[in-house]
Amino acid sequence: MATRKPLIAGNWKMNLNHLEAIALVQKIAFALPAKYFEKVDVTVIPPFTDIRSVQTVVDGDKLLLTYGAQDLSQHDSGAYTGEISGAFLAKLGCTFVVVGHSERRTLHGETDEIVLAKTKAALKHELTPIVCIGEGLEVREAGEHVAYNVAQLKGSLAGLSAAEIAKTVIAYEPVWAIGTGRVAGADDAQEVCKAIREALVEIADAETAASVRILYGGSVNAKNVGDLVGRPDVDGALVGGASLKSDEFATLSAIA
Numbered sequence: 311m312a313t314r315k316p317l318i319a320g321n322w323k324m325n326l327n328h329l330e331a332i333a334l335v336q337k338i339a340f341a342l343p344a345k346y347f348e349k350v351d352v353t354v355i356p357p358f359t360d361i362r363s364v365q366t367v368v369d370g371d372k373l374l375l376t377y378g379a380q381d382l383s384q385h386d387s388g389a390y391t392g393e394i395s396g397a398f399l400a401k402l403g404c405t406f407v408v409v410g411h412s413e414r415r416t417l418h419g420e421t422d423e424i425v426l427a428k429t430k431a432a433l434k435h436e437l438t439p440i441v442c443i444g445e446g447l448e449v450r451e452a453g454e455h456v457a458y459n460v461a462q463l464k465g466s467l468a469g470l471s472a473a474e475i476a477k478t479v480i481a482y483e484p485v486w487a488i489g490t491g492r493v494a495g496a497d498d499a500q501e502v503c504k505a506i507r508e509a510l511v512e513i514a515d516a517e518t519a520a521s522v523r524i525l526y527g528g529s530v531n532a533k534n535v536g537d538l539v540g541r542p543d544v545d546g547a548l549v550g551g552a553s554l555k556s557d558e559f560a561t562l563s564a565i566a
């Protein structure tokens with residue numbers, strides 16, 4: 311069976327300027343000694359304007375922490391005002407890029423087709439896409455969450471080869487749990503993450519499905535992370551609010 315190293319990804323959203331970013335990365339690095347990186351991968355996902363500064367700290371201090379971006383354009387270059395190319399992110403040493411976060415899907419109208427195009431752009435530039443899916447409260451209350459997430463997964467990865475899917479990370483983030491303090495129970499997270507893995511067998515193959523990391527996201531903190539990542543198909547967490555607190559982020563990374 312494939313062993314999957316847990317991944318903790320801190321999505322800073324639209325928080326912290328580049329000076330604050332430097333301070334937070336230094337504090338996380340101080341609180342999370344190198345030995346922890348043998349068992350967990352830790353990445354920070356700052357706003358675009360912080361990435362160069364984060365790169366300087368990570369490279370300068372030879373940190374094992376990686377970093378990424380919260381979004382990218384589906385295009386490589388050209389007349390797309392305000393967009394950021396995957397080529398630029400790769401040049402800045404980004405490892406990961408989040409695609410299809412629920413805030414992008416909801417506030418910026420990103421469909422599965424757009425998420426798929428962005429996933430392809432990330433792969434083209436050798437960035438690891440963290441492909442986000444997740445149901446709203448109405449879907450959960452109607453008991454349709456498994457089917458909804460599987461459909462969103464298939465739409466967001468449609469037509470990708472098994473080799474391409476193997477280079478992705480999937481994040482299951484129930485919308486009702488993001489930034490609400492209402493975390494999904496570990497059994498609920500496991501139910502959907504298991505269904506995602508089964509769907510990956512269908513759209514790729516068993517070997518690929520066993521190797522892809524599936525994260526849970528939604529009000530993860532140092533208290534609940536252990537229970538969540540203790541489940542067989544939950545391979546880490548996408549963390550919003552708690553990733554802005556250096557001690558809590560370091561503690562939950564160490565627990566994972």
Ligand code: PEP
Nearest residue numbers: 488489527528529550551
């Ligand atoms: C997120 O931003 O993806 C997220 C899960 O946020 P929070 O941890 O604050 O719920």
